[in-house]
Amino acid sequence: MTTTSTGTAGDAPAEDAPLLDIADLSVSFGRTRSGGAHRVLAGADLAVRAGEIVGIIGETGSGKTTLARATVGLVRADTGRIAFAGRDLTRLRPRELRACRRAGELQYMFQDPLRSQDPDLTVRRIVAEPLAAVRALGRQERAARADEALALVGLEPELFGDRTPGQISGGQRQRVSLARAVVTRPRLLFTDEPVSALDASHRNLVLNLLDRLRRELGLAVVVISHDLGSLAGIADRVAVLYRGRLVEQGPVGEVLERPRHPYTALLTASAPSVRRTHRLLPADLRAPTDREPWPDDVGCVFAPRCRFATPECRTEPSAGPVPDPTEGRAPAHRVACHHAATWRERIPQPAGTAS
C-alpha cells in the first residue's frame, strides 16, 4: 500500500477550529529490557488549519513517522486526542473508523515508496486503489481520476500508467505515491519525506504542486522532511521533534531563522540554505548516546546533549512546547526550554571578538 486514508465526511467543525487538532498524543512500542514499554512519542500537541502547510523536522528516529502513523490510525496511541474535522478519531469504533478511511479525507503518503507499492500492480491501479471504496465511481471513472492525479504530479498517464513500480525510477515512484495520496481529493495530507529521492527540478515540481493544492483546493499538508531549505520555501509553520518530544513550534521564518530551542538552533546550523542568526555550530551537538533519556525520564529530554544545561534542566521536565513566557496568552511560537530567553547569551565568543 502506498497511502492510507481516514476521513470524517459530514462533520462540521466549529468555525475557526483547526482541521486537525492533536492533543497530548503518546505512543509506545514493545518492551524494554526492564519490562516497560518503549515510549517514542510523548505528549505531542499539534494543530493544522485548512489550507496550511506545516513542516515537521527532527533527526532520524525522533518520532516523525510515528506521529504521522498514529494520526492516521496505523499505530495505536497510548493516550491523547486526535480531532479531525471536529471528531475525535481515537474514540471511533472500528466500523466508524473504517467508514472514515473510505471517505479518504485524511491521507498519508508513506516514507518509502518502493516498499509500500505492490510490485505486481500497474501504476494506474496503484494510484486508483484508494478510490475502490468510493462506490459512486465506476471502473472507468476511477481510471480517469488516477490519470488525472498522475498528470497532476507530472507523470504522463499514457507513458507511465501501464508500468509496474519496478519499471520506473525512485523519484517517479515517489510521485506515484503523491498521486495516490491526492486521488481522493483529501482535506489533509501527511507526506513523509516527499522530496528526499528527487533531484532539484522534480523537488520543485512536487513542492509547487503541494503549494498549488493548498491555494486552489484549501488542502492542508503536513510535510515531514530533513530538507529544511525546502520547508523554508513552502511551510507556514514548523514543529521540531526531539526524541519523541515536540520541543519547538511556530511560524517557519521564526523557528528556522530565530530558533529559541538550542536543538532547533543546531539543526538549522547544519542546513546551509537556512539563514543563521546564532553562532552555534553543528559540532556543538554532542553525538547521541545509548544512555540518553526518552521522554519518560526526568528533566529536559535534550539535557544530555545541551551545552546550556543547568541542574534545573536535569530535574524539571520541560514538557512542551510550552508557551514562551515573553509572549502573550496564545503565543504562535512555543518552545520547551527553561532557558529559551537566555541561552544565546551563553554562546562562547569566537577568539578575538568582543560581544
Ligand SMILES: Nc1ncnc2c1ncn2[C@@H]1O[C@H](COP(=O)(O)OP(=O)(O)OP(=O)(O)O)[C@@H](O)[C@H]1O
Ligand atoms: N513498529 C515499531 N516497533 C518498535 N519500534 C519502532 C516502531 N516504529 C518505530 N519505532 C522506533 O520509534 C522511534 C521513532 O521512529 P520513527 O520512524 O517515528 O522516526 P523518524 O523520526 O520518522 O525517523 P527517520 O527520520 O529516520 O524516518 C525509533 O527509535 C524507531 O526505532
Ligand code: SF4
Ligand atoms: S531546558 Fe536546559 S537542557 Fe533543555 S534545551 Fe533548554 S537549556 Fe538545554
Ligand SMILES: [Mg+2]
Ligand atoms: Mg520517518
